Amino acid sequence: MTAGHGDFPAVGGPARHIPVLLAEVLEALAPKPGDVIVDGTFGAGGYTRAILEAGASVVAIDRDPDAIAAGRDMERQYQGRLRLVEAPFSTLDRHVEAADGVVLDIGVSSMQLDEAGRGFSFRADGPLDMRMAQAGVSAADVVNTFKAGDLARIFGFLGEERHAGRIARMIEARRQKRPFERTLDLADAIETHVGRKKGDKIHPATRVFQALRIYVNDELGELAHALLAAERVLKPGGRLAVVTFHSLEDRIVKRFIAERSDAPAGSRHLPQAQARAATLRRLGGGVTAGETELAANPRARSARLRAAVRTEAPARDGDLSAFDLPKLPGAGQAPER
Numbered sequence: 001m002t003a004g005h006g007d008f009p010a011v012g013g014p015a016r017h018i019p020v021l022l023a024e025v026l027e028a029l030a031p032k033p034g035d036v037i038v039d040g041t042f043g044a045g046g047y048t049r050a051i052l053e054a055g056a057s058v059v060a061i062d063r064d065p066d067a068i069a070a071g072r073d074m075e076r077q078y079q080g081r082l083r084l085v086e087a088p089f090s091t092l093d094r095h096v097e098a099a100d101g102v103v104l105d106i107g108v109s110s111m112q113l114d115e116a117g118r119g120f121s122f123r124a125d126g127p128l129d130m131r132m133a134q135a136g137v138s139a140a141d142v143v144n145t146f147k148a149g150d151l152a153r154i155f156g157f158l159g160e161e162r163h164a165g166r167i168a169r170m171i172e173a174r175r176q177k178r179p180f181e182r183t184l185d186l187a188d189a190i191e192t193h194v195g196r197k198k199g200d201k202i203h204p205a206t207r208v209f210q211a212l213r214i215y216v217n218d219e220l221g222e223l224a225h226a227l228l229a230a231e232r233v234l235k236p237g238g239r240l241a242v243v244t245f246h247s248l249e250d251r252i253v254k255r256f257i258a259e260r261s262d263a264p265a266g267s268r269h270l271p272q273a274q275a276r277a278a279t280l281r282r283l284g285g286g287v288t289a290g291e292t293e294l295a296a297n298p299r300a301r302s303a304r305l306r307a308a309v310r311t312e313a314p315a316r317d318g319d320l321s322a323f324d325l326p327k328l329p330g331a332g333q334a335p336e337r
Helices: 022-029 046-053 065-070 072-077 089-094 110-114 139-145 148-159 164-174 183-194 206-216 219-233 247-261 291-296 298-302
Strands: 036-039 057-062 082-086 099-105 234-244 280-282 304-310
Touching (some): 022 046, 022 234, 022 304, 036 046, 046 057, 046 099, 065 072, 072 082, 089 219, 148 164, 183 206, 206 219, 219 247, 234 247, 247 304
Parallel strands (some): 036 057, 036 099, 099 234
Antiparallel strands (some): 234 304, 280 304
């Protein structure tokens, strides 16, 4: 995927496809002929193509059927070195047994943002959808059926929206007269209710749209499962590279790498506890885009790359409690893994 999100203004014209932090991702992965790299977020294939050009083979995963369909020509072009899989990246360990590298670029792609019919943005009017897999519960379903308290939790946790309660109550009242079905209808209602100061670069509905998209696609849960799956499939010496675009995602990745890179010491209160071997070794800290890339691709401004190398220690149990994911309403509504 290529687009940033979070506080990016959902207005203006479409951005062309530019892979974010491409040089830095390639340096972290160090792909070479004979390697098998998993691109868990294929999108328009920017990372995949660069990895293939380095001589490695790629298993590319995307749950968006449009992305997979658009990648078939690339699959034919590289004659057996590229395999496309339509699936959530949380299931990557079901599609490859062992890998020399895994790259994940988290969030919504430029193509999805720029296609009004997908309902991810309010640059142009479109159906209030936001489903990456084009199946399951839509943003309209959430907005028109969830209680105000549940909406407020979603907007507050996933959008970090300070007016979450006000906006949720407005939505609950307005939908009784007319349900929300279009992106501009929801965006305009939020702007009218909350107001917008002159000179504000961020539209008042931006964080609500972010929250709905993350919720509808269970993006934080998907990320947590994908990190655990990557740990399972990476060979010793294999490399993990993850590009995130806002603090919610980055916190999950940073915490996972830190926890897996440190061998916990046994507690003095529980001397019988066995310290677990580190399964990852950090590769530097968080890497951000430089001035040249930012000038060419403003969507890269919130991107952050974190990378690690797999050790020889066995993968640990897949316990999601370590990720401290927010407890939100409607558990189990997200697409099945």
